[in-house]
Amino acid sequence: MTMSTQDPKTYQPAENCLHDRVILVTGAGSGIGRTAAISFATHGATVILLGRTVEKLEAVYDEIENAGSPTPAIYPLCLEGATEQDYQTMASNIEQEFGGLHGLLHNAGMLGQRTTIANYQAPIWQQVMQVNLNAQFLLTKALLPIIKTADDAAIVFTSSGVGRKGRPFWGAYAVSKFATEGLAQVLAGELEEVSNVRVNCLNPGATRTPMRAVAYPAEDPGTLLTPEQIMPAYLYLLGPDSKGISGQSFDAQ
Numbered sequence: 165m166t167m168s169t170q171d172p173k174t175y176q177p178a179e180n181c182l183h184d185r186v187i188l189v190t191g192a193g194s195g196i197g198r199t200a201a202i203s204f205a206t207h208g209a210t211v212i213l214l215g216r217t218v219e220k221l222e223a224v225y226d227e228i229e230n231a232g233s234p235t236p237a238i239y240p241l242c243l244e245g246a247t248e249q250d251y252q253t254m255a256s257n258i259e260q261e262f263g264g265l266h267g268l269l270h271n272a273g274m275l276g277q278r279t280t281i282a283n284y285q286a287p288i289w290q291q292v293m294q295v296n297l298n299a300q301f302l303l304t305k306a307l308l309p310i311i312k313t314a315d316d317a318a319i320v321f322t323s324s325g326v327g328r329k330g331r332p333f334w335g336a337y338a339v340s341k342f343a344t345e346g347l348a349q350v351l352a353g354e355l356e357e358v359s360n361v362r363v364n365c366l367n368p369g370a371t372r373t374p375m376r377a378v379a380y381p382a383e384d385p386g387t388l389l390t391p392e393q394i395m396p397a398y399l400y401l402l403g404p405d406s407k408g409i410s411g412q413s414f415d416a417q
């Protein structure tokens with residue numbers, strides 16, 4: 165694996181650093197995914213907004229259009245129920261519509277229960293693993309043939325502090341994030357010598373979003389960084405300046 169020389173947290177993106185890139189963002193309707201989609205578009209990317217709540221995606225679409233950024237696309241999909249065929253169809257649609265893909269941000273995620281393993285409800289465990297892990301595998305697998313044709317491409321998985329050191333009561337969420345780190349490492353190694361695709365993991369750190377508010381209801385959101393403030397790391401890992409960096413796990417703050 166290559167060693168990084170740039171700290172993504174302090175990266176200063178050029179205005180048009182994602183010019184001519186097509187980037188898919190999962191969970192683009194709210195929180196970090198929404199801000200990432202808008203930020204990518206502001207920096208020149210054509211963004212594919214994937215999510216399960218169309219109204220939220222439409223609001224992000226409008227915001228990008230109104231800012232004069234490249235026109236995005238909306239791809240409604242629920243990651244919990246999507247089948248391998250759904251992902252194949254999506255890949256064909258993207259290839260037809262855009263002719264390629266240069267970036268994939270796996271951002272969507274769900275918290276599940278905050279309880280002990282002993283009390284964890286099995287159906288919720290399955291649901292969290294499906295959305296936070298299995299969907300990433302299926303989506304990546306389907307899109308790999310298109311991404312591999314790009315001259316320069318990046319896949320970023322979203323991790324968490326509880327995906328690096330287990331913490332009581334974080335259940336399937338923590339386990340799914342450990343597995344996400346593993347998936348990223350395996351994939352990075354497989355692609356390193358044979359493609360122009362780099363694969364990295366990014367831990368956003370405590371960030372002011374709806375998920376964080378549910379996880380820490382007593383916390384003052386004003387003490388947290390906003391999604392906008394952690395964008396340098398996202399722009400670095402999705403953009404051309406991280407070329408040659410793969411198989412690593414970064415912190416956005």
Ligand code: NDP
Nearest residue numbers: 191194195196216217242243244271272273370371373375
């Ligand atoms: P939010 O809950 O604000 O956003 C999560 C997004 O994922 C939403 O757009 C949501 O869609 C989407 N999503 C959830 N389930 C599905 C599904 N079944 N199908 C499609 N989309 C789905 O969370 P954050 O912005 O806080 O989190 C973004 C990522 O960052 C997650 O992977 C999270 O684990 C990670 N993270 C966040 C931290 C934080 O402090 N905020 C800290 C560490 C990691 P909808 O709005 O329609 O429900």
